[in-house]
Amino acid sequence: MPTKLPVGILGATGIVGQRFIQMLEHHPWFDVSWLAASDRSEGRSYGEAARWRLKTAIPDNVARMTVSPANPKDAPKIIFAALDAGIAGELEPQFADAGCAVVSNSSALRMQADIPLVIPEVNGDHIQLIETQPWRRKSGGFAVTNPNCSAIGLVLALAPLHRAFTLETVMAVTMQAVSGAGYPGVASLDILGNVIPYIAKEEEKMEEETQKLLGTLRGSHIEAAPFAMSAQCNRVAVEDGHTESVAVRLKKKARPEEIIAAWNDFRAEPQQLRLPSAPAQPVVYMTAADRPQPRFDCDLGAGMTTAVGRLRKCNVLDWKFTVLSHNTIRGAAGAALLNAELLKAKGYLS
Amino acid sequence: MPTKLPVGILGATGIVGQRFIQMLEHHPWFDVSWLAASDRSEGRSYGEAARWRLKTAIPDNVARMTVSPANPKDAPKIIFAALDAGIAGELEPQFADAGCAVVSNSSALRMQADIPLVIPEVNGDHIQLIETQPWRRKSGGFAVTNPNCSAIGLVLALAPLHRAFTLETVMAVTMQAVSGAGYPGVASLDILGNVIPYIAKEEEKMEEETQKLLGTLRGSHIEAAPFAMSAQCNRVAVEDGHTESVAVRLKKKARPEEIIAAWNDFRAEPQQLRLPSAPAQPVVYMTAADRPQPRFDCDLGAGMTTAVGRLRKCNVLDWKFTVLSHNTIRGAAGAALLNAELLKAKGYLS
Amino acid sequence: MPTKLPVGILGATGIVGQRFIQMLEHHPWFDVSWLAASDRSEGRSYGEAARWRLKTAIPDNVARMTVSPANPKDAPKIIFAALDAGIAGELEPQFADAGCAVVSNSSALRMQADIPLVIPEVNGDHIQLIETQPWRRKSGGFAVTNPNCSAIGLVLALAPLHRAFTLETVMAVTMQAVSGAGYPGVASLDILGNVIPYIAKEEEKMEEETQKLLGTLRGSHIEAAPFAMSAQCNRVAVEDGHTESVAVRLKKKARPEEIIAAWNDFRAEPQQLRLPSAPAQPVVYMTAADRPQPRFDCDLGAGMTTAVGRLRKCNVLDWKFTVLSHNTIRGAAGAALLNAELLKAKGYLS
């Protein structure tokens, strides 16, 4: 059996850090060997430091690991980063500079010109931006990011349409789960029996990330996709799974059965390479009139499949539909993990 | 003190029927003298027949009333109707035919050409359609309706914009409270920790009712407003208050402060006539970045005020904003009650 | 590979019926070959008839099965029954009379003198009551029942204490999940942001079933356990998992570590026989100060393990603790399934 690659997790005690640990527990290629978190956690065992909020148990070996200080000394060469944007903007470059492959879920670097923002099924070729990063030349290190949890499900639903019919206009309204805000995150007094029609900076992220993800690599930069894009973001009393009401205008006319086929038939490099975390079917169209629903459908494809439903004509744009994606799996830890798997398959990790 | 007019309630045991009773308890003009509901309830006291789901107590005199059969014999001449659409389509014409003023919350008749669909602040003049109804000529009876609970808040927010700047395009995504589905309505297993992206016939109602409400009376018919309108409707785990993420394109360019002023300054006939249930301010713009929210804001103006917030530029249309309206007060019982008050003020009731 | 035994499900479309189908999908001994439900569903495919409320998909072969009428003609010889009590009291005897092994989750027959009420880890020997049933002599058929969803977790937690220290007094207050009321069951307007301090007949069932389960087989009847038992039952806004605050008085003095060991070391026939649905550890004591919690812990042991926590001194009785059990797995479908497995292992099924 080949040796697994040791990986570290920055921000290991948060909700996304926990998902990394859960998804890496039986991973065939990667092995968690190092955990770092805030100063408060440093030096304690992970089992004590983390307030574990998942249904599966903390893996025993991880529970016993000591939380390390968040600096690259003694860290392994592959780092999954699940930090808040503020601290990520400071720490991730340090790790890349020290020669680490930083596979980040944070928003800090996503929109920088030389940082690949990647969904492997959508724009795996953007990974080549790595070669334009100064760290790469200096130490071999680099950074790759995945999109915001609200953008990723949307883009997986849009990509097959964009390929086949060319998007002209996209409008999306989200109803986002509380786990997207981390832990403790949203106070129960704020969300029980309530909707919060505001998530700081979320609409801007959705809009610009969607256009970068569906953009085109032109040498050393990404040309943003030229369609118009508008997002409205709401928080709802759901634990996991972001639901989105989407409307699009397409350049080429499409019949509904063609659109549905575009979704159901969508396959890409992760499926061809059989990456361990790649879902067999990245996008599934659900035919029931009232699906997808977060409580019942967000675990499709082990949380890596985007569910789409309710395709129907729009009086303003061309089509309306509903998108659902698991926000801490496909929308965060699973997104970064799939990025790492693609990097490994392409020879960037060793 | 002038004698109050006796009124009856059709569908008195449901959620909207209960709101009618609550709102009529201390009403200066109307007095509940007759209650009807399904056969199951007939002959029982209202206190036994209704599964009361409001925070205030059932008025004692109402609790003791016997539930009557749902036919016009012995019914008073003013009827508030809170029936399901199927049965409403059958019963409401019977009551109108028998000479009653039927002030209905049901969808059954709303889109008929000779039926006024009215929000008193928006299109009180549509009431004149009454004169085109065959019942009116025969027995003096007539029917007036109010819009769906998802349309009314939206239209109150749109009307000031349409007046001042002319709407060209409207897109709305709703997050609707469970009380909108009546009782027992939405099963808890369907909505706890969930979003349901489908409400039967709701999107069609929102779209066509909005255009009729903002349409123009041309003699004996309403010319629908000519703007394009698209709705997507979702159910969320909220008890009361429909929240909507809205985007609009306006014909006349408007600055944000002009739009906000249009909302805050909006007054109409109900305010001028000082109708008892009219809110002092029909539309309130909330300046906090994360408002309105249903749990905290749906009782504004005793549930009769529509709250708007988050006005910001839209990359696709011109403007985005959030609308909140109490779905069983302004969106149902209060809507019908205000219609009845307008009818009274205009001399249609006696 | 030995042929699997064909089994039927009575009440297949309900929440517990769905759990039966889910748990039987890959069962090594049993194969679902027949489904029956109310007249409304009869003749339709199961996929159309059932409003599936689980996170895993309906097995394809089951979705295509036609729902049969609920009578023993053409039914297989092993019947899992998930009917409401009223109809169960009528139908279950018909099936037993026709020679079926009726493994029932219903309350209808539970307290009859000749009906075994069984938790395999607790009182598997009660199964012998089968031989006293008239159906057994006539057609070979018989009926076996499992307890109410609120009793089963409690009794699994009490059994090790009763064995080791003898119970004198038990007080239990439940906080029960909405799935315990079936579907549609509890209306969302009744439970969002609420506690309902009443579940019809539930307290009586908990009290009498607990004493029968921990009672002693005396020839052809069960002598109820002699301890005093009092229950108070509440419904809370939880999807799955009944939580109970329990206090007990024990005859023999016990130290806390002895009590915890009694729970953690508890094993019984299902574990020794390695029954397919038996959890490796029927009762697990959780050491964290704030566990067990339904959202995180009700799937322990694939939903078949009872979690206990917070053992501490009681000022009135001796000890207080919290019990959690999955109400539709260990508390319903899994309970019946484990009963069937025990019956098979003991030679009652073929």
Next chain:
Amino acid sequence: MPTKLPVGILGATGIVGQRFIQMLEHHPWFDVSWLAASDRSEGRSYGEAARWRLKTAIPDNVARMTVSPANPKDAPKIIFAALDAGIAGELEPQFADAGCAVVSNSSALRMQADIPLVIPEVNGDHIQLIETQPWRRKSGGFAVTNPNCSAIGLVLALAPLHRAFTLETVMAVTMQAVSGAGYPGVASLDILGNVIPYIAKEEEKMEEETQKLLGTLRGSHIEAAPFAMSAQCNRVAVEDGHTESVAVRLKKKARPEEIIAAWNDFRAEPQQLRLPSAPAQPVVYMTAADRPQPRFDCDLGAGMTTAVGRLRKCNVLDWKFTVLSHNTIRGAAGAALLNAELLKAKGYLS
């Protein structure tokens, strides 16, 4: 019109501080003139500093007040304290020492021998302990406390029974609202679809406070009530209103109608003195089988009335019943306010 007494609020920005402001808005005797909160809020306007979580709006004059530093200099002579226990233990004595009447909701001083722990309907005479406080002699200042939010509803339900029938044993299991934990308090990820069977120190407070409240003033100390008392505390997904499943043993035999009469007829000094915040009826017995419920009943008597229901025989003790009390009104701000009103009526404030 007589001048109102100026009052200050310590901990004004928290959930209980907000309730103080709400309840004092139109108070006939007291006028908010000073607000203090944590250093973070100091110097800002209250409107900016507080994250207001109530349905009624912040009173305009309060929104404009500047938050003062939390020291007695410049503070008025009557202080409502809504501080966390840690900081309360430090600050409250400073204010009392400086001559203030400290009417506290905090747990810090409650169990000190010379501190009255008071519910005006239950043990108003305990107020005399004030005279044993060193501050009283030095500066005229003193401190009076109200009980924990979980104890107060229970004690209001127990007091009439204790008077009439003498309590021998009390067992209570709580299902407590999230507002009891303050703001941000309970994380939504912890409580959505969940029960938390643990609230730090809550059971101890309930037990000891109940016995002090129902105890007897013996000169300069309180002799705790001699009954046995055991509590189990749970957190549920309810916004406001603590529900409790209670069982009691009584020394004198009582018939159910006598018990119910004891509750419904219970009146005390606050009612006789017509204190402004005193409910007309402190305890109401609800006859419906499934009441009281927090969502519908916690606002009874403007949140100052304790609702009781479901009286029935207990197999272990004598009687079981359900108690409901609004935890931030009767259980916190309203409790302190009623204490202040009693103090005023008795001449302690001026």
